[in-house]
Amino acid sequence: MTNQPPAPEPAAAAETPTESTEFTAPGAPRPRTASRRVTLRSDLRASWPDGLVALLVTAAVFVLLYVRIRDKTSSTVSVMPFMADAGGFWMYFLSQAFGWSALLWAWGTVILGLLLSGPRPRWPRISAPRLERLHRTTSLNTIALILAHALFFGAELFRHDTAAWNSALGTAFVETFVPGGYGSGTGQIAIPIGQAALYLAVPLGLLFYVRHRFGPKTWRVLHRFVIVVYVLSVWHTLLYGTNVWYDGWFRTGIWLLQLPIAALLLVRLLRPARRSEKLPARPGATASRTGWALRLGGRLAVVGVMVALVVVVVSGNDGGRSVPPDDTSSTHNHD
Numbered sequence: 465m466t467n468q469p470p471a472p473e474p475a476a477a478a479e480t481p482t483e484s485t486e487f488t489a490p491g492a493p494r495p496r497t498a499s500r501r502v503t504l505r506s507d508l509r510a511s512w513p514d515g516l517v518a519l520l521v522t523a524a525v526f527v528l529l530y531v532r533i534r535d536k537t538s539s540t541v542s543v544m545p546f547m548a549d550a551g552g553f554w555m556y557f558l559s560q561a562f563g564w565s566a567l568l569w570a571w572g573t574v575i576l577g578l579l580l581s582g583p584r585p586r587w588p589r590i591s592a593p594r595l596e597r598l599h600r601t602t603s604l605n606t607i608a609l610i611l612a613h614a615l616f617f618g619a620e621l622f623r624h625d626t627a628a629w630n631s632a633l634g635t636a637f638v639e640t641f642v643p644g645g646y647g648s649g650t651g652q653i654a655i656p657i658g659q660a661a662l663y664l665a666v667p668l669g670l671l672f673y674v675r676h677r678f679g680p681k682t683w684r685v686l687h688r689f690v691i692v693v694y695v696l697s698v699w700h701t702l703l704y705g706t707n708v709w710y711d712g713w714f715r716t717g718i719w720l721l722q723l724p725i726a727a728l729l730l731v732r733l734l735r736p737a738r739r740s741e742k743l744p745a746r747p748g749a750t751a752s753r754t755g756w757a758l759r760l761g762g763r764l765a766v767v768g769v770m771v772a773l774v775v776v777v778v779s780g781n782d783g784g785r786s787v788p789p790d791d792t793s794s795t796h797n798h799d
């Protein structure tokens with residue numbers, strides 16, 4: 465992180481949806497792209513490069529998961545032995561692969577967002593408008609990857625249902641997309657958590673493109689809650705992912721990956737790009753003392769989260785189930 469002075473408040477011009485950044489200082493040279501209007505269509509067009517990378521990552525993860533299932537080294541088979549026939553459940557494994565790329569893209573886009581709204585780092589040397597566009601395209605791709613993850617899960621349910629096709633389609637839809645529709649095992653909690661992440665991600669991300677209708681300030685306040693989407697996604701993964709079902713380095717690694725997010729969130733809160741979001745040293749310096757206390761509480765809560773993450777990673781006590789003996793016939797209820 466640099467010691468640059470905080471960026472001034474955005475100029476009124478940044479209130480219109482242009483390629484220019486909300487974080488460009490007034491008076492700073494306008495980027496050549498500044499007059500181009502940002503629309504959902506233009507961002508969707510710009511999304512293909514990182515979308516393509518996401519698909520390649522998903523394909524690589526799918527191959528890895530498939531080989532592990534075939535070789536019977538995957539914990540998915542320990543949890544659900546009926547899945548040992550890799551070919552019979554390839555859509556499920558593809559859904560898992562999309563889940564991992566969705567989580568990785570969510571991680572990346574949250575990092576980019578925090579870099580934009582906190583102090584600008586010295587590295588990577590990338591202009592604010594580019595960083596902002598990358599944040600938007602990775603967000604759009606995250607939503608698409610989550611959708612693909614859910615759709616392949618639903619498609620596998622549909623494929624294995626022996627009822628008439630229309631009834632099977634209805635059941636698969638309800639179990640995949642309707643909160644409370646999935647009625648057994650850990651999925652009763654884990655699936656609604658994933659659905660909540662998806663259903664919040666869509667408005668909190670896409671309202672950007674119509675923010676001029678209800679005010680950019682309202683948009684900014686709403687968009688802050690996107691961190692909840694990320695927390696729900698990680699929670700859903702650690703609760704339900706069969707590849708992180710048991711104790712081990714991979715599960716602990718997922719916890720470890722949350723440390724940079726928490727650290728950047730803290731830096732962003734302590735040194736926000738917008739002056740108006742700074743926490744004054746004394747409560748009397750703000751309009752409301754309650755607001756000041758809440759903002760201080762938020763910063764202390766993030767410090768608490770960081771301490772908890774370090775404890776989890778160092779102790780290895782990360783909520784994973786104990787690894788079963790080799791000859792297990794599953795006693796774990798995943799469903």
Ligand code: HEM
Pocket residue numbers: 540560561563564566567570610613614617639640641655657658659660661662697698700701704705706707708
């Ligand atoms: C409609 C919403 C969602 C549904 C129906 C859903 C469904 C599922 C199911 C059934 C599993 C268990 C797969 C296994 O056996 O490992 C799972 C795991 C997982 N989900 Fe989701 N999910 C949803 C949302 C999300 C979101 C929002 C994310 C992240 C951005 C996500 C990321 C993951 C990951 C990384 C796993 C672990 C896969 C593994 O262990 O290989 N899911 N999800």
